[in-house]
Amino acid sequence: MAKRLIYVDNAATTAMNDVAIAAMSPYLKEVYGNPSSLHSVGQAAKEALDGARAKIAACLNCEPKEIYFTSGGSEADNQAIRSAAVNGAKKGKKHIVTTAFEHHAVLHTLKKLEKEGFEVTYLDVHADGVVSVDEVAAAIRPDTALVTVMYANNEIGTIQPIKEIGGLCRGRGVVFHTDAVQAVGHIPVDVKADNIDMLSVSAHKFHGPKGAGVLFCRRGVPLNTFIDGGMQERGRRAGTENIAGAAAMAAALEYACRNMQKNSAKLLALRNRLIEGLLKIPHSRLNGAFEGRLPNNVNISFEGTEGESLLLLLDAKGICASSGSACTTASLEPSHVLLALGLPHEIAHGSLRLTLSEENTEEDIEYIINAVAEVVETVRGISSFWDDLQSGKIKHFI
Ligand SMILES: *Cc1c(COP(=O)(O)O)cnc(C)c1O
Numbered sequence: 001m002a003k004r005l006i007y008v009d010n011a012a013t014t015a016m017n018d019v020a021i022a023a024m025s026p027y028l029k030e031v032y033g034n035p036s037s038l039h040s041v042g043q044a045a046k047e048a049l050d051g052a053r054a055k056i057a058a059c060l061n062c063e064p065k066e067i068y069f070t071s072g073g074s075e076a077d078n079q080a081i082r083s084a085a086v087n088g089a090k091k092g093k094k095h096i097v098t099t100a101f102e103h104h105a106v107l108h109t110l111k112k113l114e115k116e117g118f119e120v121t122y123l124d125v126h127a128d129g130v131v132s133v134d135e136v137a138a139a140i141r142p143d144t145a146l147v148t149v150m151y152a153n154n155e156i157g158t159i160q161p162i163k164e165i166g167g168l169c170r171g172r173g174v175v176f177h178t179d180a181v182q183a184v185g186h187i188p189v190d191v192k193a194d195n196i197d198m199l200s201v202s203a204h205k206f207h208g209p210k211g212a213g214v215l216f217c218r219r220g221v222p223l224n225t226f227i228d229g230g231m232q233e234r235g236r237r238a239g240t241e242n243i244a245g246a247a248a249m250a251a252a253l254e255y256a257c258r259n260m261q262k263n264s265a266k267l268l269a270l271r272n273r274l275i276e277g278l279l280k281i282p283h284s285r286l287n288g289a290f291e292g293r294l295p296n297n298v299n300i301s302f303e304g305t306e307g308e309s310l311l312l313l314l315d316a317k318g319i320c321a322s323s324g325s326a327c328t329t330a331s332l333e334p335s336h337v338l339l340a341l342g343l344p345h346e347i348a349h350g351s352l353r354l355t356l357s358e359e360n361t362e363e364d365i366e367y368i369i370n371a372v373a374e375v376v377e378t379v380r381g382i383s384s385f386w387d388d389l390q391s392g393k394i395k396h397f398i
Contacts, residue, residue, distance in 0.1 A: 004318040006364045010205075010296060011154050011182060011355035012322055016248070017207040023251030024209065027244035035241055036230065045243050052243075052250035059257045060199070060216055061190045068215045068223070068233045069246050073181040073202030074105035076215035079226035079237070080198040081109045081148055084175045085118055087222045088145020096120045097139045097147045099131045100340040103154055105200075106179055107336075110148075118145075125340050129158035129288035136165050146175045151183035151199075155337040155353055156288030157297025159187065166195025175221060181205055181213075185256035186294055187264070197221045201253075203245065207357075208252035212245030263358045267295040270356055270365050274298050277369035281376055283389075285398045287338060287351060296356040301343065303398050304386030305350035305379045313375035314352075319368055322353040346385065347397055 007015070016024075027048060033041035035049050050064070057064040070076045085096060098110060100122045110120045121139045123131050131149055140147065147169050152159045162178055169176035177198035183189050184199075185206025191199055198221065201214040217223040217236075229238025256263075275286060275298055283303040302310070307323025314321050323335075334348035354368065380386040388394040 004367070005320070006318055006360070006368065007320045008354040008356055008360065008364075008368065009320045009322045010357045011157075011353065013204045013210065014207045014357060015359070016204075016209055017252060017255065019255045020203075020208050020248040020252040024244045024248035027247055031243070035243065036232070045241075048243050048247050049241055052246040055250040055254050056201075056214055059253050060184070060201075061192050062216055063219065065234070066191075066216055066219055068217060068236050069241060070213040070215050070237060071211055071242070072204070072213035073103075073179065073200050074213075075226065076200035076202070076213050077103065077105040077177075077179050078109050079215055079223070080177045080200060080217070081106065081113070081146065082226065083222065083224040084146040084148075084177060084198065085113050086224055088175070089118070091145075093143045093145035094118045095141055095144045097123065097136060097144060097149075099123045099125050099149055099160075101125050101129070101153055101155075101337040102148070102150050103179055103181070106148055106150070125158075127342055129153060129156045129337075129341055130292065131160055131165075133161050133164045133168060137168055140168070140172050140174055144172075144174050146177060148177040148179070151178045151180035151189065152187065152294050153288070153337060154182045155335055156299045156341070157182070157294035157355075158288040159183070159292045159294065162196070163194045166197075169197070170195045182294060185253055186260070186296065188260065191216055191218070198223075203249035203252060206252055206256045208249040209245050212242055212249045214249070259358075264295045266358055267356055270360055270362065271295060271298055273362070274354060274356075274365050274368060275300070277365070278372055281373055283396060283398050284376075285347075287341060287343070294355075298354040298356075299351060300354075301338075301347045301351040301398065302376045302380075303347060303350060303396060304383050304389050305376055306383075307349055307351050309379045310350070310352055310372075310375050313378060314371060317371045317375070319371055322355070323351055344397060 031044045033045035035046035053064040053067045166176050175197050179200045181202045184201045197218045199216040203212040204210040223236050227238045278300050287299040338348035
């Protein structure tokens with residue numbers, strides 16, 4: 001029998017779907033022109049790019065002119081934050097408000113800005129993984145240039161009060177950026193209704209290709225170039241456009257939005273069964289609030305375990321999961337997101353993130369529940385920390 005493979009790491013990346021692959025293929029070989037060329041092959045490529053822009057704008061409820069193609073979510077985050085910071089500084093505003101559990105594309109950009117003389121307020125996300133609108137309001141000062149708060153967290157799936165924060169920022173005249181990489185294509189996102197000035201999107205998180213993303217920047221909000229060169233993207237992002245990537249991203253997003261209700265219902269049922277099954281394992285806890293959570297996200301800590309050991313044993317059983325975010329698995333530091341929830345290091349270390357896609361089945365879920373129970377028992381069986389917990393030498397946290 002072929003080895004079973006169950007992929008539940010969709011917050012790290014997703015497989016491209018057939019819709020995206022089909023949309024991409026004409027631009028790899030037949031319509032290979034440079035959109036800046038005046039001849040027919042170039043103009044055909046330009047039409048494809050315009051079409052992709054219009055589709056994405058329709059999905060986000062904005063104008064096509066407000067869409068800038070980027071190489072992905074990280075670039076969009078970098079450009080948005082740097083641009084808002086530099087333009088704020090021109091008016092003497094050098095303060096930025098964010099949360100403690102943003103993606104590293106945001107946090108590391110802000111760390112650099114701090115070295116360049118900006119001041120950053122990192123707001124608490126409390127035990128439930130949600131920032132408080134009142135605390136955002138209290139943090140805004142006359143010299144605040146930017147508020148950047150992610151739409152939904154990539155590790156624990158908690159959805160933030162974006163519409164309220166957007167309304168608040170609009171009222172105070174502060175630029176509002178949101179890293180919506182985990183939200184777009186998964187839950188309804190409407191940049192107008194949500195009062196968003198700038199928003200980052202990445203195609204490979206909704207079954208599109210890697211290396212393609214979007215920065216939405218509302219008309220009237222200044223946007224500086226991040227990559228200098230030609231006049232592509234209305235002078236805001238130089239470099240010959242990734243036509244195939246843009247076409248595939250647009251098709252994947254349109255497909256995701258069209259099927260969102262149906263897929264969410266399916267994912268919610270699978271997710272809830274998985275949470276219920278895993279929480280039956282003694283001394284386990286769900287990280288992040290259950291309510292207001294992405295329909296595909298499960299993040300659970302198992303006391304007396306090591307996330308890396310759980311992952312390797314699960315991999316041997318054909319299950320691809322994650323402990324913390326993909327970017328931090330190479331380091332021994334526990335996830336900054338789990339620490340931001342107030343979890344002690346030992347608990348943060350022993351956590352698993354399982355992020356589903358509509359490809360997963362009920363059988364997958366039952367298989368995962370059994371497999372996780374087995375590997376948790378195995379890891380605890382060789383853990384002296386678990387022995388100390390069981391003997392009462394160390395007090396149980398969960
Ligand atoms: C994946 C991810 C990013 C980075 O997007 P890339 O396209 O991989 O650069 C940024 N923010 C969040 C929340 C993500 O999940």
